[in-house]
Amino acid sequence: MTALCLLSALSVMAQKVGVQSSRCEVGLLYQISYQANWGDSYAVVVEVVPDQPAAKAGLKPGDIIETINGVNTQEMSEEEINRVLLDPNAGSVQLQVTNFGYRKKPITIRKHCVPAQAISEAMLARAFNMYSVEDVTTRRFTMPFNYRAPERIDFAQYRSFSFATGRRPTVLERSIYEELVRKGLKYQEKGGDLVVAVQADLAVNPNYREGAESDVEKGLKNYRFNAHTGDIQQYPFHSINAPSFTGSHLLTMVVQISDAKQQKLIWSVQARERLNSAYSVETYADNFAPLLLSNFPFLRYISNPTFVMHKNTYRSIGIYLDADDLQRLLWVEKGSPAERAGLLPGDRILTINGLPLEASVKAMTDGYHAFLKKSLLLRDEETRFPSSDGFDGNKFWRLDKYKEIAEKMQNPKYKGAFTYLFSHRPYVHEPIIEDIVVEIKRGDEVIPIAMKPVLKKEDYIELM
Numbered sequence: 067m068t069a070l071c072l073l074s075a076l077s078v079m080a081q082k083v084g085v086q087s088s089r090c091e092v093g094l095l096y097q098i099s100y101q102a103n104w105g106d107s108y109a110v111v112v113e114v115v116p117d118q119p120a121a122k123a124g125l126k127p128g129d130i131i132e133t134i135n136g137v138n139t140q141e142m143s144e145e146e147i148n149r150v151l152l153d154p155n156a157g158s159v160q161l162q163v164t165n166f167g168y169r170k171k172p173i174t175i176r177k178h179c180v181p182a183q184a185i186s187e188a189m190l191a192r193a194f195n196m197y198s199v200e201d202v203t204t205r206r207f208t209m210p211f212n213y214r215a216p217e218r219i220d221f222a223q224y225r226s227f228s229f230a231t232g233r234r235p236t237v238l239e240r241s242i243y244e245e246l247v248r249k250g251l252k253y254q255e256k257g258g259d260l261v262v263a264v265q266a267d268l269a270v271n272p273n274y275r276e277g278a279e280s281d282v283e284k285g286l287k288n289y290r291f292n293a294h295t296g297d298i299q300q301y302p303f304h305s306i307n308a309p310s311f312t313g314s315h316l317l318t319m320v321v322q323i324s325d326a327k328q329q330k331l332i333w334s335v336q337a338r339e340r341l342n343s344a345y346s347v348e349t350y351a352d353n354f355a356p357l358l359l360s361n362f363p364f365l366r367y368i369s370n371p372t373f374v375m376h377k378n379t380y381r382s383i384g385i386y387l388d389a390d391d392l393q394r395l396l397w398v399e400k401g402s403p404a405e406r407a408g409l410l411p412g413d414r415i416l417t418i419n420g421l422p423l424e425a426s427v428k429a430m431t432d433g434y435h436a437f438l439k440k441s442l443l444l445r446d447e448e449t450r451f452p453s454s455d456g457f458d459g460n461k462f463w464r465l466d467k468y469k470e471i472a473e474k475m476q477n478p479k480y481k482g483a484f485t486y487l488f489s490h491r492p493y494v495h496e497p498i499i500e501d502i503v504v505e506i507k508r509g510d511e512v513i514p515i516a517m518k519p520v521l522k523k524e525d526y527i528e529l530m
Contacts, residue, residue, distance in 0.1 A: 088154040090177040093118020094125060095528065097366070098144065102218045104363045105130040109139040109147055111163075112364070116524050123175045128249055128364060129163040130222070132170060136160070154179050164222060166363075167250030184386035184396045188524065191380040191487045196438055197475070198488035200462055201379040204454035205298050206530075207290055209354070210306045212369045213361050214334040219325070221332070221363040227251050228258035228326070237348045239264045241355035242321060249362070261326050266319040266347035271340060275311040289451065291375050293356050296525055298375055298451075304340040306370055313340025319350060321358060333362055360529050371529060374454045378524040380487040383502055383517055385409065393425040395506070403517040409506065416512065417505040419495070421476070423483040433481025437474060444471050463493045472496040490521060 093115035099105035109131040114121045131139050134150050142150075151159055154177075161173045180186070195202035227246055229235060234255060235243040242264055247253060251260070288303050304313045317339040324331045335358050339350075351358075361367055384402020388394040395413040398405045415423050424430050445461035452458040463471055471493040475482045486502050489495045501516045 087182055088179045089182050090152050090154050090179040091118065092120050092151050092159070092175050092177055094120035094151075096131065096147070097364075098139075099130075099364065101365060102220070103216045103365065104128075104221050106220075107140040108132055109134075109142075110364050112366075113526055113528050115526055117522060118524070119175050119178050123173050125161070125163065125173060125175070126165065126250075129165050131161055131163055133162040134159060151175075152177075154182075165250045166222070166224060167252075169222075180386055180397050183389040185389050185392070186386055187380060187382045187384075187487060188378060188522070190387075190484050191378065194434055194484045194487070196434075196460075197482075197485050198463075198491055198494065199460045200491070201377065201488055203377050203460060205289070205375045205377075205451060206372060206454040207298070207375070208306055208370050208372045209290070209357055210338050211358065211361075211367075211371055212336045212338075213365060213367060214331070215368060216332050216365065217330075219332055224259040224325075225252060226254045226258040227260040227262050227323075228254050228256055230261050230263040232256055236264075238266055238351050241352045242359070245355050245359045249359070257326075259326055260332075261324045263322040263324070264320070264351070265322075266317070266351065268315055268317050268344060268347060271311075271313050271316045273311045274314045276314075290354070291357070291373065291527060293353060296377075296523075302341045302343060302345060308340065310340075314342050315344065316340060317345055317347065317350060319347060319358070323362070333365075335359070335361065356527070360527075366529060374528045374530055376524075376526050376528060378522070380522055381490055381502070381519040382487075382522045383407075383504070383519045385415075387415075389427070391425045392427060392430060393423055403502075403519055404504075407515050407517040409504070409515065410508070412508075414507040415504055416507055418483040418486050419489065419499070419503055420478075421483040421485070422478055422481060424481060430481050430484070433479070434484075437477075437480035437482065440480075441471065441474055444474075468493040469496055486519070489519075 094111055095113040096109045097112050099108055099110045104110065111125055111127055111129040111131065113127055114125055133139065134142065134147060139147060157179065158174055158176045161175065162170050163173055164170060191202045229239055232255070242262065243253060246262070288301050288305050289298050290301050292299050319337045321335050322331055323333040337354070337358060357373065361371065382402070384399035384404040385395055386397035388396040393414045393416065395409060395411055395415055397411055398409055417423060444464055444467045446464045447461060449462040450458065451460050453460055472495055474480065475485045475494055485494050489499060489502070492498055500518060502519050503514055503516045505512060505514050
């Protein structure tokens with residue numbers, strides 16, 4: 067979505083709010099469960115946005131939301147749930163949640179509520195993300211996983227797990243152990259409620275045709291999320307769309323979870339990868355365990371799950387601007403650098419880091435688009451990738467052009483005031499500046515105010 071579209075949509079939204087003068091955020095994604103194994107007919111948390119109210123309250127993916135303000139979520143529609151969670155007339159909401167580690171745990175989410183037409187820095191970062199797609203973007207990828215649909219059994223009854231080996235976790239099992247603990251299960255060397263078996267193998271692909279890759283590799287580069295770096299990177303595995311005769315090697319990894327008492331398999335996942343060289347199965351487990359177990363205990367995919375990486379990293383001073391007048395400071399976040407520096411609602415922001423801030427959305431957007439056109443050759447064509455919404459013009463900046471990129475961004479004619487969101491990058495400001503200087507007009511007085519921004523990392527992976 068372009069900056070103009072996003073900001074215009076926000077203006078329309080604010081108008082539709084009508085009598086409601088504020089909107090609220092909680093930072094969670096949920097889904098009504100239609101499976102008996104986990105959260106049958108209850109709302110189940112599927113993702114929690116970092117640094118947002120739900121995360122601060124301690125809510126975790128997999129939490130079964132049994133009640134909201136005392137009302138059973140089995141009896142609530144999605145519209146009713148959304149209305150209560152986002153109701154601007156209530157500053158908090160009371161939940162009762164269940165997971166492996168707790169039962170009917172009370173959690174209070176204190177909502178983040180702002181004026182209805184306020185534009186947050188997170189919104190601005192998404193709207194002007196082409197300043198730094200390295201920091202703000204969405205990317206879709208698919209994993210070659212196949213899951214076993216479980217029988218009708220309530221997973222919430224389990225508390226602990228052991229490995230089938232009866233020993234402490236091996237190098238291969240370590241990442242699986244960490245994920246299960248993160249989900250609330252307790253580890254026992256022996257005697258756990260669940261028995262976990264992990265197998266992995268690298269073998270010759272019996273269907274391989276030598277030289278076949280030359281016909282299919284182009285356009286089938288395989289990008290995956292790296293749980294350690296928090297970035298998307300290219301891996302040596304063939305795309306799931308590549309023919310079965312490509313890839314001289316097959317890497318297989320299987321995780322099986324069984325009921326210890328009944329000695330019955332209740333959940334499993336198998337990964338099958340084709341590649342042309344050796345690859346450590348331990349490294350594979352280490353990199354992809356969070357994705358392998360993303361469907362446990364709440365199974366939403368049977369095969370080839372698709373994920374979206376939401377990367378939202380930006381600098382924040384805690385300001386909210388008026389959608390109808392971008393110069394007007396509408397709201398200041400409590401405890402933020404802006405509040406500590408003395409900025410007040412009603413202040414008019416004239417410049418940020420010396421670059422003019424226009425009141426008009428169109429003026430700021432036109433400058434942004436002009437910059438994008440003039441800087442096309444400064445992007446690395448080899449890094450082109452489609453965003454999750456299908457836009458395929460995303461390209462990283464060329465490593466050898468950082469100085470030229472920064473010079474263009476600092477040219478006042480391109481209206482680059484919002485580049486401060488990404489000014490922790492050398493291609494935005496060379497040399498990198500630590501403080502952000504905002505020039506405000508308060509009454510008849512023009513005041514420069516310096517403040518030290520905070521780096522927000524609101525990155526998360528969503529299972530589609």
